[in-house]
Amino acid sequence: MSAPATAAEPRFDPSPAHDLLFSCSGVSVVLSHAVGDRKILDDITFDVHRGEVFTIVGPSGTGKTTLIRVLGGLTPAATGSVHINGRLLSGPPEEAVIVFQDYSHALLQWRTVARNVAFGLEGRMVQAEIDERVHSAVELVKLDKNANDYPWQLSGGMQQRVQIARALAVRPSVLLMDEPFAALDAMTKATLQDELHRVRDETGTSIIFVTHDIEEAVYLGDRIAVITGSPGRIARTFEVDLPKPRDQIATRQLPAFLEFRYAVHQAIGLDAHA
Amino acid sequence: MRAFIKRMGPLLVNLPPLRGLLPLVAFLVVWQLVQPGPSPYFPGPFEWWRATLRLAHRTDLAAAFLSTATTFLLGLALAIVFGGVMGVLIGVSAFINRALHPLLEFMRAIPPPATVPVAALLIGYNEAMKLVVIVLAALWPILLNTSAAVRQIDPLLLDVARTFRLRRADTIWRITVPSVVPALLLGIRVAIPLTIILALLVEMLTSLPGIGALMIQAQRNFQSSEVYALLVLIGLFGLIVNDAFVVIETVILRSWPPRVAGT
Amino acid sequence: MPSTAIRTARINGPGLLTIVVCALLWEVLVRGGVIQYSYLPAPTAILAGLYELLSTGQLWADTAHTLQAVIMGWAIAVATGIALGLMLGVSPMLRRYSLASIEVLRPMPGIAFVPVALLLFGFSLKTELVVIVLPALWPVLINTMGGVAGVHPRLFEVGATFRLSRASVVVKIVIPAALPSILVGLRLSLTLALVLAIVAEMVGNPTGLGYAVVRDQQALRPALMFADVIVIGILGILLNQALMQLIWWLFPAASRRTRGA
Numbered sequence: 001m002s003a004p005a006t007a008a009e010p011r012f013d014p015s016p017a018h019d020l021l022f023s024c025s026g027v028s029v030v031l032s033h034a035v036g037d038r039k040i041l042d043d044i045t046f047d048v049h050r051g052e053v054f055t056i057v058g059p060s061g062t063g064k065t066t067l068i069r070v071l072g073g074l075t076p077a078a079t080g081s082v083h084i085n086g087r088l089l090s091g092p093p094e095e096a097v098i099v100f101q102d103y104s105h106a107l108l109q110w111r112t113v114a115r116n117v118a119f120g121l122e123g124r125m126v127q128a129e130i131d132e133r134v135h136s137a138v139e140l141v142k143l144d145k146n147a148n149d150y151p152w153q154l155s156g157g158m159q160q161r162v163q164i165a166r167a168l169a170v171r172p173s174v175l176l177m178d179e180p181f182a183a184l185d186a187m188t189k190a191t192l193q194d195e196l197h198r199v200r201d202e203t204g205t206s207i208i209f210v211t212h213d214i215e216e217a218v219y220l221g222d223r224i225a226v227i228t229g230s231p232g233r234i235a236r237t238f239e240v241d242l243p244k245p246r247d248q249i250a251t252r253q254l255p256a257f258l259e260f261r262y263a264v265h266q267a268i269g270l271d272a273h274a
Numbered sequence: 275m276r277a278f279i280k281r282m283g284p285l286l287v288n289l290p291p292l293r294g295l296l297p298l299v300a301f302l303v304v305w306q307l308v309q310p311g312p313s314p315y316f317p318g319p320f321e322w323w324r325a326t327l328r329l330a331h332r333t334d335l336a337a338a339f340l341s342t343a344t345t346f347l348l349g350l351a352l353a354i355v356f357g358g359v360m361g362v363l364i365g366v367s368a369f370i371n372r373a374l375h376p377l378l379e380f381m382r383a384i385p386p387p388a389t390v391p392v393a394a395l396l397i398g399y400n401e402a403m404k405l406v407v408i409v410l411a412a413l414w415p416i417l418l419n420t421s422a423a424v425r426q427i428d429p430l431l432l433d434v435a436r437t438f439r440l441r442r443a444d445t446i447w448r449i450t451v452p453s454v455v456p457a458l459l460l461g462i463r464v465a466i467p468l469t470i471i472l473a474l475l476v477e478m479l480t481s482l483p484g485i486g487a488l489m490i491q492a493q494r495n496f497q498s499s500e501v502y503a504l505l506v507l508i509g510l511f512g513l514i515v516n517d518a519f520v521v522i523e524t525v526i527l528r529s530w531p532p533r534v535a536g537t
Numbered sequence: 538m539p540s541t542a543i544r545t546a547r548i549n550g551p552g553l554l555t556i557v558v559c560a561l562l563w564e565v566l567v568r569g570g571v572i573q574y575s576y577l578p579a580p581t582a583i584l585a586g587l588y589e590l591l592s593t594g595q596l597w598a599d600t601a602h603t604l605q606a607v608i609m610g611w612a613i614a615v616a617t618g619i620a621l622g623l624m625l626g627v628s629p630m631l632r633r634y635s636l637a638s639i640e641v642l643r644p645m646p647g648i649a650f651v652p653v654a655l656l657l658f659g660f661s662l663k664t665e666l667v668v669i670v671l672p673a674l675w676p677v678l679i680n681t682m683g684g685v686a687g688v689h690p691r692l693f694e695v696g697a698t699f700r701l702s703r704a705s706v707v708v709k710i711v712i713p714a715a716l717p718s719i720l721v722g723l724r725l726s727l728t729l730a731l732v733l734a735i736v737a738e739m740v741g742n743p744t745g746l747g748y749a750v751v752r753d754q755q756a757l758r759p760a761l762m763f764a765d766v767i768v769i770g771i772l773g774i775l776l777n778q779a780l781m782q783l784i785w786w787l788f789p790a791a792s793r794r795t796r797g798a
Contacts, residue, residue, distance in 0.1 A: 074697055098698040105691040110713045110790040119709070120699040150790070170699070294637025315657055373551035377559065384770040385732045387739060387747070391754035392766060395576045470646045471736065478651070478740040479751070486648075490740065493652035501652045505645075512644035 021174055021206055022048040022071060026080030029066050039231040040066045046225050046237055053200060053207045055221035057214055057264060063232035064210040068178045071208060072098040095173035099180050103159040107151040113162050114138065114147040120170040137169040140199060157188035168199065174206040181216070190248050193220055197246060218260045219246060226267035236267040317499040322506060325499035333488065342484040346473050349408030353465060356409070357416030358458055362450060365424025382418065386411035386468060387475055394480060404476045412469045416461035423457030424450055456530055459523050466519060470512060578760040586760035587767065596768060603734055603745035606662060607776070610669030611730040615723055618674045622681025627707065647672035647733045651741045660742050668737040673730045680722025684715030716791040720784050727780055731773050746772070
């Protein structure tokens with residue numbers, strides 16, 4: 001099935017005209033340790049719109065992973081609220097699926113690619129429909145020839161594509177991606193970045209993408225949020241007004257690209273901490 | 275003294291939470307309430323205590339216990355020495371290893387209890403037989419573990435030895451032996467329960483002096499309380515031996531990186 | 538150079554030679570009257586004894602009984618061990634309230650249960666089962682618990698992000714992930730079950746291969762006794778191989794991950 005889903009076709013939407021997908025307001029996260037509480041995130045406020053690629057970039061230790069986990073319902077917010085599709089978030093929402101960085105631990109190594117992709121669908125629909133969705137998801141990430149292989153037989157990039165296919169199979173409104181390409185080599189990373197754009201174009205799924213790679217954030221994003229400091233705070237949010245479709249060589253040479261990159265650098269540097 | 279306790283502290287931290295004893299204690303309490311007095315099948319726990327006192331008074335309980343314990347320790351010690359030395363020698367020489375490997379695997383496949391009647395027939399019903407059986411049975415896990423560990427020594431370490439131009443004997447003593455200590459300890463850990471079982475088996479089969487002999491005797495006389503009392507005694511013995519070994523192992527392995535310590 | 542090394546490695550020359558030499562030496566020394574041990578039979582006599590056992594059908598009866606005890610005891614130990622191991626692995630609270638008890642009971646030598654079992658069940662299969670089940674339970678329980686504890690936390694988060702029910706997480710994630718460890722526990726338990734069955738038959742229930750060894754020893758029939766011991770050894774090897782084959786057949790993916798354990 002290659003007919004692109006229109007942006008106005010999410011799964012659970014009371015008001016189809018709801019353009020706002022995620023809405024974070026004043027979110028902070030506190031983790032308790034034996035030695036006391038530590039604030040990881042502070043006063044996080046931003047919105048994510050339907051159909052956009054929203055990248056969150058910042059140095060390590062700023063709580064980016066924690067933020068994704070909050071959006072994914074795995075970690076509760078200490079203050080503030082998160083709304084998805086106008087609904088208050090409390091636990092993993094149906095519309096979102098997290099794609100993790102360590103694919104080898106996130107995939108079920110004892111299942112074939114096809115059965116991994118089917119994981120989120122089992123028990124929720126008839127087998128025929130599961131097979132159909134698995135087939136189209138696997139095709140979408142160009143792994144149809146590997147459907148019966150085991151993850152450990154595949155390269156890192158391919159395993160990450162399996163994880164993406166597994167997430168897409170449940171037709172989420174948004175993919176929450178936690179530095180998914182950080183463990184891959186530069187060439188695989190580039191290929192997958194373009195694949196991600198293609199997936200978004202073909203399915204209309206929104207993507208919230210966390211990374212510490214500034215160029216990746218600019219290349220991928222329609223909008224960027226820069227997060228810095230400890231506890232992490234959003235320093236700046238801005239639109240990435242680069243032409244589409246993006247190209248690894250051409251886009252990265254544009255003066256505008258360099259300007260955006262500089263802007264992100266600045267936003268991070270402004271909050272320089274010891 | 276205080277320094278000693280402070281050193282032992284970290285060892286005690288690894289104890290499981292004491293409230294885990296609840297199921298066991300509850301079980302005994304319920305048993306005592308349901309069946310407090312003597313019975314041919316399920317005498318209550320207090321009866322076990324009375325039976326222990328009777329045993330101590332009537333027979334030489336301490337001597338029997340000592341007999342089992344000393345045979346066990348002696349047998350284990352001999353097995354450690356022989357198993358360790360042979361293990362290193364076999365591991366170091368690839369030729370000897372290939373030559374002896376099938377023979378050793380064959381010997382390993384025979385369940386040790388089956389060797390007891392054989393030993394009884396060949397050696398006779400005496401303490402020597404008991405010792406031979408125990409040593410032979412405890413030998414295999416120690417020997418095999420040690421020789422396997424020798425073969426798995428990181429070749430890099432051997433290169434280090436060559437770089438410093440150490441003699442063969444020096445290499446063995448200063449590199450090989452320390453490297454296989456964790457595996458040796460693991461082999462001993464496997465050998466210990468086997469050794470206890472065999473010591474008791476010999477005593478039960480031959481009525482050579484020991485706790486096992488007392489137990490079988492009590493069973494033949496239908497003295498159920500005594501049987502349970504001795505069961506508890508053996509259990510305590512097994513527990514003490516095991517925990518003592520864990521402490522010793524922890525102390526010895528303090529200098530080793532955590533990952534090689536046996537679980 | 539490499540190809541010749543591979544070829545000689547397949548047929549372990551020195552190893553085979555050692556065994557043959559030992560057997561020959563043994564035969565010569567006994568037949569030649571050098572070793573006077575009246576109870577040490579020559580290897581050929583042992584083979585004759587094996588043949589005798591096979592032809593009288595005594596061997597089959599003994600083996601069948603021991604096999605029955607081992608398989609039954611092992612099956613009960615496995616079922617109980619996996620059930621308890623899963624429960625304890627999944628619930629830290631249950632672990633806190635039972636780990637110490639397990640640590641106290643675990644070092645108990647299985648043979649100590651023989652007199653108790655005799656008191657309760659006399660000369661019967663039940664006596665053997667009592668002796669086998671409790672000690673054989675521990676490897677399964679501990680390995681299952683360890684396997685569950687070793688499941689990578691990321692897998693639980695995957696279960697959460699796909700909003701799986703608790704039961705689904707256990708069945709689809711925990712059990713398959715813990716399977717290699719559980720299978721190791723099964724193999725350890727089987728070996729232990731055989732040893733315990735033999736012990737139980739030697740000093741407990743007088744039937745089966747364990748009793749056969751004692752019987753032939755006390756009847757002063759050393760050739761038969763040695764033959765019995767060899768049969769026990771072979772039975773152990775066959776049981777282990779059979780289990781490994783079964784595991785490979787049922788769980789090819791997991792047995793690959795268990796390889797070498």
